[in-house]
Amino acid sequence: MGLLVLRGSLPAEGVFDPRWVYGLSVLIVGGALLWFWKEYGELARQNLPDLRQTLWSVGVGLAVFGLWIHLDAPWMQLGEATANFVPLDAQGRIDWTLIAMRWIGAALLVPVMEELFWRSFLMRWIAHPQFERVDPQQIGLRAIVLSTFVFMLAHTLWLAAIVAGLAYAWLYVRSGKLWTAVIAHAVTNGALGLWVIKTGRWEFW
Template sequence: MNLSPAALARAIPFAAFMALLALRGFLPESKHIDPRYVYGVSVLVVGGLLAWFWLDYGELARQNLPSRRELIWSVLVGIVVFVLWINLDAPWMQLGEPTASFLPLDEQGRLMWPLIALRWCGAALIVPVMEELFWRSFLMRWIESPKFETVDPHRVGIKAIVLSTFVFMLAHTLWLGAVVAGLAYAWLYVRTGKLWTAVIAHAVTNGVLGIWVVKTGQWQFW
């Protein structure tokens, strides 16, 4: 399959993130290498790739920022998804175990704030941009038409929304929570026609989740 430059700009950061996630899951802990810091490498690599391709992301240009009303909706949706996410964690709502757990505690059980800062920044600032560019801007519209750049988000059909959400679900351990999140972010994008609304909602979900995880010690959600 030949991907256009626009498709590659959306797929390469995502592929790099997934490859580094897999690497973190396979690396054994040792005195010389702490796999948890590979997440910091992910933040730098993916952030760098997003910056490199930034001019290719027309939907993230300043003129496509959401209105005040759209911003409020995005924040509300992000909070609702967070609340549902932490409650949709029954055993039957999970697909296996996480490939790379993240426990930012030292041997004495103390919080490791540099690790927490890396994780939170990656989850709340980098991942929402990277994932929404891939899942919604690219994959969802590509399912609608291989010439995805020409697809108006308002005109994306149910089939594309469902199929892209299904694949999004497969990439997450909490499958039911992922379905809810995927459909919510897709709804914002299709409803407003602005990718920023999905990015902001995703960022709010991840940002609030990170704060909640650190406060409650529910590390399995990270």
């Protein structure tokens, strides 16, 4: 979050290109996830979803993507994004290094990082402070609603974020496996990235 604030506060024409702060975020977050991977019990191999659960996750992820790109009316937005990512050079040509960096971060790292925080930790912590003892399938409506509300506050497209948060929470509670939410989140972000690149709708990045 600190690096996100830094990226949004740096001038676009300054000495340091703020877009490369995202690359720094990818390295730091990716490194931290790898370093602590053994601590994430919910992401252990035995907790991988079966084929049916995986297909559900992919379907939900695609559905959330479809809704996300249409839930962008002015009244559905909380202010304006302060750190849009426009991967174009001074001549307006696509910088594929920036594209690859952004897509890897959004499609591979963000889903793991955010689902560990929003669903695995926060949603279960709201249910009970000793969150690691909470069975995901026993999480109540209060925890789902409150964690989704906070998730919404971290996104500009508030209605799209509510839809996404509830969808990922539903997968997690229904299956009891965090991987289902991670996969759906990754599919949403991956599809969104491909769509942004194809359409040039950089405001969604």
